Amino acid sequence: MAIFFVRFSNLVFVTKVIFVFMNSNTFIDLLGIKCLKSDANITKIDLIANNLLFRTAKTILQDNYVIFPLIGDNPSTKIPESLQHLEINSYSFPVKQSKLSIEDQLIDNIPEDFHSSIPKSYDIIGKILLVKLEPELLPFKHNIADVYLNTLNIDSVFRKTDNVSSSYRTASWECIGGFDNPVTTHKMNNLDFMVNIKSVYFNSRLNNEYLIVSDQIQDKEVVWDLFCGIGPFSLTLAHKKDVIIYANDINSLAMTFLKQNIEINKKKLVGTIFPYNLDAQQAIVELPVSDCIFMNLPETAKDFLPGIFQRIFGNFKKKVTIYLYHFTHKEPSDREDLRKNIELQQLLESIRYQATNNDVKINSMNTRIIRDVSPNKTHFVTELNVSARNS
Ligand SMILES: C[S@@+](CC[C@H](N)C(=O)[O-])C[C@H]1O[C@@H](n2cnc3c(N)ncnc32)[C@H](O)[C@@H]1O
Structure with missing residues (x-):
């Protein structure tokens, strides 16, 4: 994983250029900002106000310090004056078992102008989540997929790219998160159903x-x-x-x-x-x-x-x-x-x-x-x- 140093103002930041899930169920590799425990509240308020706090990861406690997870690969450019004296480094943060509803998490991850388009429903077939996104949400499709992947017991998220129309009654799907594998086994009525969502019809x-x-x-x-x-x-x-x-x-x-x-x-x-x-x-x-x-x-x-x-x-x-x-x-x-x-x-x-x-x-x-x-x-x-x- 590539790590490089960026000199910003009079501070040294360590920035990770690859932003990946180490293990999607437990830890996530992110940049974190370290402050004294006594300054934790005020630091958190500043991070939230500047849309820098990564909410689905937990903070790390280290001796007398608290480390907050940051959004994005290069948040250094957005750090407010008030926090520029703090050290930024890369850490593996524990992922939160979120108590927020999926809709609330989507609201947190999508700009306000698009909140009315947030999907109200989805289907799960086996380990695949199927969702329909309005065109204006497509720039955020990976953020949306991450919310589902981090909250539900699924391996993949696919979005519908056109309606059921062919004589086989199949729709077209694009993988927007997780494994790009359209084959899964769905449990229903005490039976197992193997299905390829791209080539056959199935409705759970x-x-x-x-x-x-x-x-x-x-x-x-x-x-x-x-x-x-x-x-x-x-x-x-x-x-x-x-x-x-x-x-x-x-x-x-x-x-x-x-x-x-x-x-x-x-x-x-x-x-x-x-x-x-x-x-x-x-x-x-x-x-x-x-x-x-x-x-x-x-x-x-x-x-x-x-x-x-x-x-x-x-x-x-x-x-x-x-x-x-x-x-x-x-x-x-x-x-x-x-x-x-x-x-x-x-x-x-x-x-x-x-x-x-x-x-x-x-x-x-x-x-x-x-x-x-x-x-x-x-x-x-x-x-x-x-x-x-x-x-
Ligand atoms: C709406 S799906 C229902 C499948 C299944 N009964 C279920 O509930 O999941 C309709 C099915 O009819 C099949 N089909 C379409 N035209 C057909 C035809 N002329 N003869 C036989 N099967 C056909 C499609 O391939 C598709 O699998």
Whole structure:
């Protein structure tokens, strides 16, 4: 590590040009300013007033002296007159187990003009924290990542660089702190899920939905998980029920992770999962018929209903339960009364139309809210129980 001396005024400063974490959990290498214990209070006030105190490291007590950690590699230029007689040197400071909330720490590390843009939420998948930053916060992205890395039990921070859009439902991510490794293992519903956040879809906020649906399925049923991703529906269900699941996804990398996840969790599974890497249109034609179908592809799942109706009821007269996931972009009053949500009503009308067109009877159709994705976007599931009209 390079160390050099800077002559400033009539003082000698030792300045470290490399500012690194020695061990991110315990110590941090920083410049420190040393004062007599009796002057500690007044020194601290001066440091805070000049934005020089590094708040997430602890002060060091040395005999009759206190050493305060300083912000930046070369704070010498900012030291006020009142402190210029003090010695500055490099030290390894213990990192504070911060009692400040993450939001308060972010406030401390970002200039006031940008406080209104501070992120209010983040997701954690395994050891990776995922966050969306407003463009004006990008100059501070590494400071923001450091706050998360120093406070939470994570290895990496990634920021979203565009929205989920591809047909694989993946987003783009940039590593802004920690290890640049997009692969992690997430614990959910008592199972382990290996995932690469860059190449497959995974949403840790749907854990409860996987449980709700698993509770509704009976042992011995046959299930299609038509858009299975890395398998959170299939594995949660196979963990709880002795069922046969045909788990399908068009993304071959999702299949690779699904197979790995079946292997990792095999001792915990009572059901059996058969992975398929097909376009769902083809899977609908080829898979053995089922009692229950998961369709978690919110923007377009409804387009696959006619094919399902024709396949299931063309040859077999039986009841099927379909879990159709979808989004609506709600209007202000829609949240309380779903009958007022025009988008939802249009969707339900098109399901009724498809059913009539394919000689399918709708025995029940219930919609429930899963979560608000954003202020104007809600994730729903419509549970459809259908049978052939003549059965
Ligand atoms: C929103 S993700 C849901 C994944 C998983 N069910 C979950 O809850 O994490 C939708 C998945 O559908 C897959 N997909 C998109 N179009 C498809 C198609 N035509 N046929 C099969 N899978 C498709 C994507 O690759 C993605 O993994």
